[in-house]
Amino acid sequence: MALQESAALLAKLKDAYSKNDLKTCSSVLDQLKVKLIQFPSLPPVNQPSPTAQQELTLTREALEHACCVSIKQQDEAAMERAFVQLKVFYEDTRSKLPPSPQETTLQGLNLLRLLVQNRVAEFHTELELITPETQALPEVAHVLQMERWLMEGAYNKVLASSQSGTATDLHAQLMSQLATTVRDEIASCCEKAYTQLKLADAQRMMMFDNEKAILAYAAEHNWPVQGGRIFFQVEGKAGKVEGPPPLALINNALMYAKELERIV
Amino acid sequence: MVAEKMDTDKQADGPAPETEAKAGQARQMSPLEALFGLVNVLETSVKLKETKMGRVMRICASTRSQLSPETLRAFFSTVLADDVESKGFLTAHAEQASAGQVAAMDTSEASSSGKAESQKPTNTPEVEIMCFMLLLMNLLDNKKAQQAKEVSIKALQRLSTLNRRTLDTIAARIYFYYAWSHEQTGQLADVRSTLLALHRTTTLRHDSIGQETLLNLLLRNYLHYGLYDQAEKFRSKAQKEDVFRSHQQYCRYLYYLGRIRAIQLEYSEARDCLQQASRKAPTSALGFRVTADKWLTLVRLLLGEVPERAEFAVPGLSQPLQPYYEVTQAVRRGNLDAFAQVAAKYDAVFRADATRNLVTRLHQNVLRTGLKRISMAYSRISLADVAAKLALPSVEDTECIVAKAIRDGGVDAVLDHDTGAMASKETQDVYVSSEPAEAFHARVAFCLDLHNEAIKAMRYEVCCSRMRASRRRQ
Numbered sequence: 001m002a003l004q005e006s007a008a009l010l011a012k013l014k015d016a017y018s019k020n021d022l023k024t025c026s027s028v029l030d031q032l033k034v035k036l037i038q039f040p041s042l043p044p045v046n047q048p049s050p051t052a053q054q055e056l057t058l059t060r061e062a063l064e065h066a067c068c069v070s071i072k073q074q075d076e077a078a079m080e081r082a083f084v085q086l087k088v089f090y091e092d093t094r095s096k097l098p099p100s101p102q103e104t105t106l107q108g109l110n111l112l113r114l115l116v117q118n119r120v121a122e123f124h125t126e127l128e129l130i131t132p133e134t135q136a137l138p139e140v141a142h143v144l145q146m147e148r149w150l151m152e153g154a155y156n157k158v159l160a161s162s163q164s165g166t167a168t169d170l171h172a173q174l175m176s177q178l179a180t181t182v183r184d185e186i187a188s189c190c191e192k193a194y195t196q197l198k199l200a201d202a203q204r205m206m207m208f209d210n211e212k213a214i215l216a217y218a219a220e221h222n223w224p225v226q227g228g229r230i231f232f233q234v235e236g237k238a239g240k241v242e243g244p245p246p247l248a249l250i251n252n253a254l255m256y257a258k259e260l261e262r263i264v
Numbered sequence: 265m266v267a268e269k270m271d272t273d274k275q276a277d278g279p280a281p282e283t284e285a286k287a288g289q290a291r292q293m294s295p296l297e298a299l300f301g302l303v304n305v306l307e308t309s310v311k312l313k314e315t316k317m318g319r320v321m322r323i324c325a326s327t328r329s330q331l332s333p334e335t336l337r338a339f340f341s342t343v344l345a346d347d348v349e350s351k352g353f354l355t356a357h358a359e360q361a362s363a364g365q366v367a368a369m370d371t372s373e374a375s376s377s378g379k380a381e382s383q384k385p386t387n388t389p390e391v392e393i394m395c396f397m398l399l400l401m402n403l404l405d406n407k408k409a410q411q412a413k414e415v416s417i418k419a420l421q422r423l424s425t426l427n428r429r430t431l432d433t434i435a436a437r438i439y440f441y442y443a444w445s446h447e448q449t450g451q452l453a454d455v456r457s458t459l460l461a462l463h464r465t466t467t468l469r470h471d472s473i474g475q476e477t478l479l480n481l482l483l484r485n486y487l488h489y490g491l492y493d494q495a496e497k498f499r500s501k502a503q504k505e506d507v508f509r510s511h512q513q514y515c516r517y518l519y520y521l522g523r524i525r526a527i528q529l530e531y532s533e534a535r536d537c538l539q540q541a542s543r544k545a546p547t548s549a550l551g552f553r554v555t556a557d558k559w560l561t562l563v564r565l566l567l568g569e570v571p572e573r574a575e576f577a578v579p580g581l582s583q584p585l586q587p588y589y590e591v592t593q594a595v596r597r598g599n600l601d602a603f604a605q606v607a608a609k610y611d612a613v614f615r616a617d618a619t620r621n622l623v624t625r626l627h628q629n630v631l632r633t634g635l636k637r638i639s640m641a642y643s644r645i646s647l648a649d650v651a652a653k654l655a656l657p658s659v660e661d662t663e664c665i666v667a668k669a670i671r672d673g674g675v676d677a678v679l680d681h682d683t684g685a686m687a688s689k690e691t692q693d694v695y696v697s698s699e700p701a702e703a704f705h706a707r708v709a710f711c712l713d714l715h716n717e718a719i720k721a722m723r724y725e726v727c728c729s730r731m732r733a734s735r736r737r738q
Contacts, residue, residue: 120529125493127621128492129491132620148624152668156664188671189664193678198681198682201681252705259716
């Protein structure tokens with residue numbers, strides 16, 4: 001009974017999703033999730049039931065759609081929740097179900113989400129779960145390449161690939177968010193690495209569309225602009241040669257005294 | 265992963281002289297006689313309510329290599345009373361194990377049969393569980409993992425009906441063999457819930473040795489499947505004492521913790537843990553040290569340190585660490601091509617060691633060291649030359665990469681976009697900065713910490729002091 005109802009709801013969800021009707025999607029999803037709870041065979045209960053396989057497949061598919069919908073809604077928290085639920089299916093039901101065709105795509109998207117949120121530690125923890133074979137597949141390999149570029153600092157490549165219109169619109173959604181993060185990174189690098197920079201060059205480096213945008217960005221970061229050039233590192237030069245901070249030294253000395261007292 | 269199995273039998277602190285003499289005696293005795301001696305020692309410790317069983321474990325270790333299934337069968341049938349329910353099970357399994365081998369009853373064994381008759385059968389549960397342990401030890405030494413698995417399951421069933429503190433040390437061993445036999449048969453995932461339940465029980469019973477062993481077994485179980493997230497959650501939530509009771513378990517714990525931290529990119533903590541694990545490991549546990557050193561090398565490289573050549577030249581370590589040595593050389597030279605070659609050449613090795621992802625992460629360190637060398641050597645160099653030297657595809661990339669290196673503090677230089685050049689800053693006198701003070705502080709803090717740790721570690725067993733008191737009275 002519950003199975004048929006949820007199958008109907010899933011069909012409705014798919015329909016709405018293909019029409020890009022996000023509002024309907026989320027309302028259908030809410031109903032569907034309530035129905036899914038009633039399945040006995042889902043983890044963590046894992047009770048055997050005659051329709052276990054259909055139930056599991058159906059739930060997995062529903063959660064996959066939930067992930068995609070939340071990406072389209074730009075709701076990262078919802079995406080995280082959906083993926084955590086989904087991960088259980090990918091890991092623990094591997095022996096019971098045929099693998100989902102969406103699996104690698106979603107794994108790639110999840111990794112990309114972690115990159116966007118700059119959660120590198122979790123990114124690597126997730127990566128440990130992905131076999132080298134899967135890592136070589138384009139959906140995941142693309143994200144890995146991204147991460148490497150980010151780490152070594154080849155930001156221009158990240159920006160270029162985010163603007164070149166990659167595979168799916170889901171990727172594009174996340175990539176555009178990544179671009180914002182990357183721009184801030186480039187800005188902070190420029191601040192430290194250059195003393196001055198031509199406006200046109202800065203605009204090209206940070207991939208702004210016009211000069212106005214870069215001027216606004218410079219104003220936001222309090223960079224002085226003079227004669228078509230941005231000047232960095234104005235402050236902080238004066239007190240460059242400074243000795244060890246006295247307060248820290250006093251604290252250290254007090255700590256030594258206390259510890260020694262305890263020993264003697 | 266056989267190499268990783270640390271030999272838990274060896275006590276790091278070395279046996280006291282008197283026990284050493286005893287062990288020497290045991291070596292001349294036939295295995296069967298040694299086992300009978302073991303039973304006596306065990307029963308005395310049980311009577312004295314001694315929970316540590318150090319001597320029992322040492323005797324087990326010294327007779328381990330001489331045991332044969334045939335001896336064990338004879339031993340079980342003599343020493344276990346008829347009302348011990350698992351007697352039949354144990355002898356049957358010992359027989360099954362010996363079936364494949366040529367039953368070589370040596371002469372010393374025949375001569376000791378006279379003594380066998382004088383040995384009284386017993387029904388002490390400790391002896392029974394120890395019999396399980398001996399059998400498991402023997403089966404696993406002879407690579408009969410499948411049979412060992414069955415025996416260990418039966419042993420756990422028997423253990424679940426007992427609740428005696430004198431059993432804890434032996435029970436912890438049984439847990440270890442239980443997990444180990446399942447790992448060898450590739451069914452590690454199945455035992456996870458059992459281990460978790462056991463961990464709960466041991467925690468409730470304040471059985472610290474069992475708790476430590478199970479904590480490590482579970483961590484190993486999680487890491488085997490790459491479940492670093494779960495491992496970290498379990499580790500941080502699980503109850504554990506400040507000071508581990510078993511030195512070996514502490515080494516293992518440090519190793520697993522180091523691995524988790526390395527994956528989470530907390531390299532300095534990972535380095536500290538792995539370094540301690542490698543240093544604290546007993547000299548006989550070569551396999552463990554090799555594995556820990558592999559991880560340690562990579563973590564240190566990721567931190568920007570370069571291990572000394574001498575560290576790879578230690579006998580016994582140099583051969584298994586060869587791939588890591590080559591990686592180190594590639595990183596030190598900052599040569600991207602050489603690094604890619606090494607990574608490809610030893611891909612299978614890194615995959616087996618589960619360090620492949622760490623090696624991939626080293627890519628940027630190679631770049632960084634290369635860049636550092638260039639900035640040290642040239643006061644001003646054009647970006648195109650930098651790109652050529654580092655074999656980078658384009659000047660734009662190089663500019664971004666150098667900019668990031670400057671921001672992260674790896675390179676001390678300034679970029680000039682108009683001329684497309686990188687100008688190194690004058691190296692300033694380090695003694696003007698706070699760097700020496702920081703280095704001094706780090707050393708002092710380390711020494712003080714070491715002292716405090718040493719004081720904390722001076723923990724005396726309750727029973728030891730009681731025994732000493734009773735001896736004084738006599």
